[in-house]
């Protein structure tokens with residue numbers, strides 16, 4: 156039997172702008188993802204996904220195809236235009252998370268989801284200490300015991316290979332690689348069953364990239380965490396994700412087993428993407 160699903164998304168739509176009769180009636184009217192009449196951007200259009208427990212799903216697509224918008228919607232950063240979102244660990248996957256209260260969403264963000272943002276400024280308080288960044292996440296999940304939080308923070312920093320001596324330093328002083336690893340520490344601080352990683356290795360040099368990838372693989376192996384991994388870098392997706400979806404102009408245009416997609420892409424756009432990036 157199939158493993159139970161960890162995450163399901165049903166018809167997600169995220170539109171920036173008010174929309175108008177032209178673009179709300181007909182997707183054909185759009186130029187790429189933009190309405191020529193009202194200028195609204197349809198960043199994500201009718202995306203449905205199902206991710207099994209312990210699975211890593213890859214998301215690829217050119218710049219502007221809607222990957223980060225999708226990830227921010229999954230982390231409940233804003234209310235989408237339309238769609239249903241279900242987590243296996245929340246009411247047995249029977250409640251649409253986009254329809255619940257803000258307070259319940261906060262609970263989900265601190266207990267059931269972890270996020271690494273493409274832009275570390277969105278994921279970290281740059282002028283707070285590294286330790287405070289992690290502690291904030293622990294407190295959000297209801298921790299109050301300072302000693303146990305300090306222990307947990309120490310363990311996490313050790314895992315991500317940030318020297319304990321830098322605990323009191325603000326992430327603004329850190330290198331890009333350290334900032335990404337600190338985001339990972341925050342994301343996994345409360346052992347969430349689902350991790351969302353948006354370009355977690357992009358912009359890092361190769362040796363740092365390899366260490367971050369090792370860390371991600373270790374987390375998946377040891378804790379069976381379900382992940383969605385966005386990357387420009389098809390090699391990263393190939394290394395991590397069993398299944399991959401390809402996005403273009405806010406839609407999924409191809410999906411399947413990662414190796415198959417990379418070796419034998421069906422869609423002309425995927426062929427171009429594979430040829431240009433591998």
Ligand SMILES: Nc1ncnc2c1ncn2[C@@H]1O[C@H](COP(=O)(O)OP(=O)(O)OP(=O)(O)O)[C@@H](O)[C@H]1O
Pocket residue numbers: 171188196197198216217218219220221222223224225273387
């Ligand atoms: N806050 C916003 N307001 C208006 N448009 C936005 C906003 N954020 C993103 N967009 C637009 O939505 C579309 C999708 O952007 P998004 O950042 O999700 O793409 P992406 O696939 O993550 O790109 P990249 O690979 O460059 O990170 C783009 O056309 C972008 O210009």
Ligand SMILES: [Mg+2]
Pocket residue numbers: 222223224273
């Ligand atoms: Mg992005």
Ligand SMILES: [Zn+2]
Pocket residue numbers: 174175176177178179190191192193194195
């Ligand atoms: Zn319009």
